[in-house]
Amino acid sequence: MSASKKLSTSVKAICYLAESFPNPKSSKDISDNIGGNASKLRQLLSMLAKNGIVSSSQGINGGFILTKHPGKIHLQEVYCSVEDRKAFHLDVNHSHGDSKDRTSIFNDYFLDLFADVQVEIEDKMRLISLQSIMNNLKIKSKYNDRLVPKE
């Protein structure tokens, strides 16, 4: 799945969980609501769970619930949770010679250059909260800290 699709799917799922808080929602519930495949959704959601954005419970009436206030979740955090790759990924030619040939030097330089751009993107994404997204989409969050079950 492309990085941006992972991100947009994750955001949709988080919005849905915020909307239906504090009821746990199964991957099937979520996929019925936001589209996509339940199994692939679980892959995304398990990554969000590892990063403390949602929590999961198994068994009957299990599912996923939000564990963080939408105002405190930012796009960058969601992106990093579901995608290893940098947003502005550099795909360079592989060097065929030794480690200090011209191609390698060029690639090293380019990696630095792209790292700068990457920082810009991450800073920008850090400024966008899930709450602001929900506001724009007129989705009402029912999230409430006190209702989040402890670990």
Next chain:
Amino acid sequence: MSASKKLSTSVKAICYLAESFPNPKSSKDISDNIGGNASKLRQLLSMLAKNGIVSSSQGINGGFILTKHPGKIHLQEVYCSVEDRKAFHLDVNHSHGDSKDRTSIFNDYFLDLFADVQVEIEDKMRLISLQSIMNNLKIKSKYNDRLVPKE
């Protein structure tokens, strides 16, 4: 070819053309020097030619030459020449219903959001000239306006 690979390959080619200015270099010369495939290189270079960064001539002793001072070529310009896609491309789920369903509204919003990020990236890339790249890589440019053949 991935967008970033097109970009880095293009930059390498431009550096080589600046270095060997004003001698036209064939796609074969360039691929021998910077690696990659001559045919694929021609595809990139023909796009750079359409955007006025290089010019091409056919026939014996033909090839590509730089037509713009490295200090006046910027990464953003090179990127746009060889890649239609935005740098931070959004790959959204396709809507299956009518044009005003929830998925569509969500996607429209996301496109706006990513457009903002896109502007940041382009601004950042606009600040990086080919000349500065060549300086960092200690490549000497031999580019000289007066030696560029007229149309």
Next chain:
DNA sequence: ATAAAATGTTACACTTTCCGTAACAATTAA
């Protein structure tokens, strides 16, 4: 004129990656 060399473009087979689905062990609650 002719031949040689180069671009610009298209096509193609091969490989890699993507994607939806299925499967199943582990876990949990009724």
Next chain:
DNA sequence: TTAATTGTTACGGAAAGTGTAACATTTTAT
């Protein structure tokens, strides 16, 4: 005990990427 759910892996078809080849067109040298 049973049913429902997560978490993870596997897989086959679809899509996209990659390197190469082919060839008409253009241009220059002889």
